[in-house]
Every structure is written in structure tokens, then in C-alpha cells.
Amino acid sequence: MVLKAELHSHLEGTASPELVKRLAKRNSMSLPAELFKNDGTFKWTTFLEFLNAYDLASSVIKTPEDYRDVTYDYLRQCAEQGTIYAEVMSSPDHAAMAGMSYQNHLDGIVQGIEDAQSDFDIVGRLIVTCVRHLGPERSIEVAKQTVASPHPLVVGFGMGGDENAHHPSDFSTAFNTANESGLLCNVHAGEMAGPESVHAALDHLPVKRIGHGVRSIEDPNLVQRLIDQNITLEVCPGSNIALGVYPNFAEHPFLKLKEAGCKVTLSSDDPPFFHTTIGNEYRIAANHFSLSDNELTEITKISLENSFADQKTKDKLIARL
Ligand code: ADE
Ligand code: ZN
Secondary structure (H helix, E strand, O other): OOOEEEEEEEHHHOOOHHHHHHHHHHOOOOOOHHHEOOOOOEOOOOHHHHHHHHHHHHOOOOOHHHHHHHHHHHHHHHHHOOEEEEEEEEOHHHHHHOOOOHHHHHHHHHHHHHHHHHHHOOEEEEEEEEEHHHOHHHHHHHHHHHHHOOOOOEEEEEEEOOOOOOOHHHHHHHHHHHHHOOOEEEEEEOOOOOHHHHHHHHHHOOEEEEEEOHHHHHOHHHHHHHHHOOOEEEEOHHHHHHOOOOOOHHHOOHHHHHHHOOEEEEOOEOOOOOOOOHHHHHHHHHHHOOOOHHHHHHHHHHHHHOOOOOHHHHHHHHHOO
16 A cells, blocks of 8 residues: 555544534534535535534534544544554634633644554644634734644644635734744645735745645746745645536646646545545545556655654654655
8 A cells, every 4th residue: 555644634624424423412512404415424515615614513522532532533544544644734713612722622632643643553743723714813822822832743833714815914923923933834825816825825924835735837937936945735636626626637737736846745635525535635646647656655755754743753754655
């Protein structure tokens, strides 16, 4: 089996409908019927509806034990698919909306990562994220909390949410706070907006990686800039098709970006929402982008080299390939 690494997944968005229902029951909560389709999968159509469904599903994660179980369940599935490293993003804003402190959310996730490492031999790290459409003030608060409670498994700071809300410059205080404390940064851009959004992110935020970044292909100057600045793209093809960024895999720019010299990697984003897994993303790359097992392993190597883990951890993982 090709060994895999995942750089871009949203922890709260990894919980399956079954796990979400189990946590709701455990917390004596009732979920609105419109969260699920008749076949039991999450129901949404547009990107904003997806964000809404994501908020609803996250609302059942109410205790450290819940976060531990979500983390553990996700890492177990990743390991079953040959994943040796997964860098997950968490959202303290979603934890807070569910009534949990930053520390409680962190404690649960750390327990999940540690349990999964000892049971399944998968290494996990955490990127704490803010939510773009919640605005700069919340982002500063999240960055401050992250910096105030450093933990060896917390390696990064990032931002998801609605790419068309606010401007990257509004978040430079939060990102600089995190980056100056030693956290490496990524940001979602070039997914729901065009190349100008990626340029603006690179202009104003200290990021090493771009979440998605696929629409960079529309601007050759930006493609060159990504190469010159050694930026890694966290590409999630299944997510892009599910969200309608591209109509089909034949029109997805993964290969064009790769052939132009960009550092491309493969990730699953929000697996159950987009009917995918990290294993499925690698299969997509094999079947639709014609990548050989050697080329897929090379992608894993690029992911590991550009992960936010410390060099010793990276070297150990790369030696396994
Ligand atoms: N949050 C969770 N998934 C996301 C995505 N694909 N884009 C932006 N924000 C997200
Ligand atoms: Zn994402």
C-alpha cells in the first residue's frame, strides 16, 4: 500500500453522520432533521449551506472526551488507509460555541492523538484555526489563546471559513501573533475566490502553505510566485468537485499546477461531507491524474517535508517511505 500523509483536514468536519448522532445522544441533544439526507449522509448544496451543516454537526462536540473520540476515530480511519502522518485543523470558535474552553478542546484532541499513535502507529499534529467570516477580533482572541497555552503537538495556526468575507490584511495581527510564537501558518485561499485572493494572502500573512490554492492556475504570475516563495498547496480534489469549484476531475488543475512546478499535496478536507477519505484522494490522483505509485509516494514525501512537524519527526517519517 502507498504510504500517505494528510495536511488538510478539519477535525470537526471529519466526524461521520453516525458519530455525530452518537455524540448528540450522549449529550442529550436533538439535531434538526434537515442536517441529514434520507440516505443518512450530511445534507447541503451550496458552500454556505455546507458551512452551516458543518456548524450544526460541530455543535454535538461538547466535551474533551467528545473531541478525543472524534480525533481518535478519524486517525484510526487514516491509519487503516496507510496514512503515517496527519495534520488536523481544529476550531476553538466551534468548541466555544459548544460551550468548551480552548484548554478543554486541546486536552481532548491531544488525548485522541496520543491514543491513536500508540494504537495505530500514526503521528498526528494540530493546526489551530480561526474562522474568516467570524472576523478579525475573534481571530486575535484565538491566536492569543493558542499562544498562551503552547503544546508540543500544536504546530500551526491557520484560517478557514468564507474566503469572500473580510480581507487577509484584517487577520495579520492574529497570524503574526501566532507566527512570532513559533507556529507555522497556512490559510484557505484560491478555493472560493480567484488568484487575487491568494496574492492578498501572500502579501499580508506569514504563510508557508495555502489551503487549496487551486485557482492560482488562472494567473501565471501567481504560479511563478508560489514557486519562488516555495509555497506548498494543500490540494483537496474531492472537496473541490463536491463544492463545485470544478465540474469534474478532467477540469481540475492538479496536474497543471504540478507540471508547472508547484508543490502539490493531497488531502481530504471534510471527508464525510464530501464523500471522500485520504485513501480516496490518492485513488482519485491515480485514476484521474494518472499518478503512479512512485509519484503518489513522492506526493507523500512532499507532504512530510512541508508539514509543520519538527525536523526530527519529519526525518523519521520520511525514512519510512
Ligand atoms: N471549513 C471547513 N471546510 C472548509 C473549506 N473547504 N473551505 C473553507 N472553510 C472550511
Ligand atoms: Zn479546508
